[in-house]
Amino acid sequence: MLQIFVVFYLPGLLNLFTWPMMNTGWKWFDDTISTRFLAALVAFIINYAAYFSEIYRGGIESISKGQYEACQVLGLTKSQTFFKVVLMQVVKRIIPPMSNEIITLVKDTSLANTIGVVELMFEGKTFMLTNGLIWPIFYAGAFYLIFVGALTLLFNWLEKKLSYYKV
């Protein structure tokens, strides 16, 4: 959330060129929404790129030296070793942490609310306040549940598909 604030407000505070640029460069969006949306996008991309690259790095480093040595004595080149042997083991290792992270990402989108991006919770709240109905906010909740549930099923299926080998 802090990162979203920083990305959204900092350019304005520092009077950087980015501010007018965003307004002119992204004209095809409605102006006020687009900068907010862009800020949220940038914040999420930076934040999750950091998390994911960390997961990939950990996955690649967790493959034992023995696998590389076995490839070397069999005459595989470095790239052959990576694509034919290491990669599939990394994929298997990173699926559980990846699925966690992606599900957290879905839930984290509600943080964009704080800088006024019209996302799911925002819409739910406005609808509730303007129409005086409580149900839309529950519908929004149900939507999260279904979305996250679907993702969970997808990842479970993936993990099962790869369960024929152990790393």
Place this chain on the structure above:
Amino acid sequence: MAYLSVKDVKKSFGKTEVLKGVDLELNKGEVLSIIGSSGNGKTTFLRCLNFLETPDSGTITVDGEQIFPPLSGAEKVVNSGLTFGMVFQNFNLFPQYNALENVTLALNVRAENELKEQKVKFFARKKLMKEKKKENELIGKQILEKVGLADKMQNYPCELSGGQQQRVAIARALALKPDILCFDEPTSALDPELTGEVLKVIKNLAEDNHTMIIVTHEMEFAKNVSDKVMFMADGVVEEIGSPDEIFCNPKSERTKAFLSKSEETFSEEKLCQC
């Protein structure tokens, strides 16, 4: 001249000198066992032969051809000619491939490399590879049959016992037809009741006149299977000779001490009734 000739190979890790000048001569079809207590550089020596480590100095010649230091002047030596094959203590099979795929992987990769070298175009190559893969599958099946795994070809490593995994690893190394096959304590990671099946496979290979170098703690096996036994102590070859010479009439005091100690710890019947 001997088939394999190693002269004065030295290797240090930082300040610790692990190999202090190892010499070795081995003829084609001979089996050499390397014995000695832990930390004496046996593994390091095998790794130097396979270029998993680069020796600091010394020469390695196979069949009259100097393979280390490389004559071409290349900085890093790669085992591209695949003179040596290696079987590891902890198998190092590829978990995502079944037994047969583990054996054929290197064959397929090699076939593809050859086609690339001949500059065969992408689609033509894919087509040729299909046939090659079929051929390699037959080769792989034959080798797996030879190590007694005809019924386990489609099984993944996690579905196999340690002994079976090690036999797959041996088949994988054999597939490339290396001139000299190295084993680094092939049975040390196995339950005692599983060592027999692996040792039997190695013994069959010895009878087929494969040139092999085996690091082992199985004295009984070393005595039965090898043409030469080498005792390593402290980074040098303390003594080398026929099994009878080493096990029955060791000349060096250290060899004697090592042998009597291993007889105690392994509580085997006396290695030598002489």
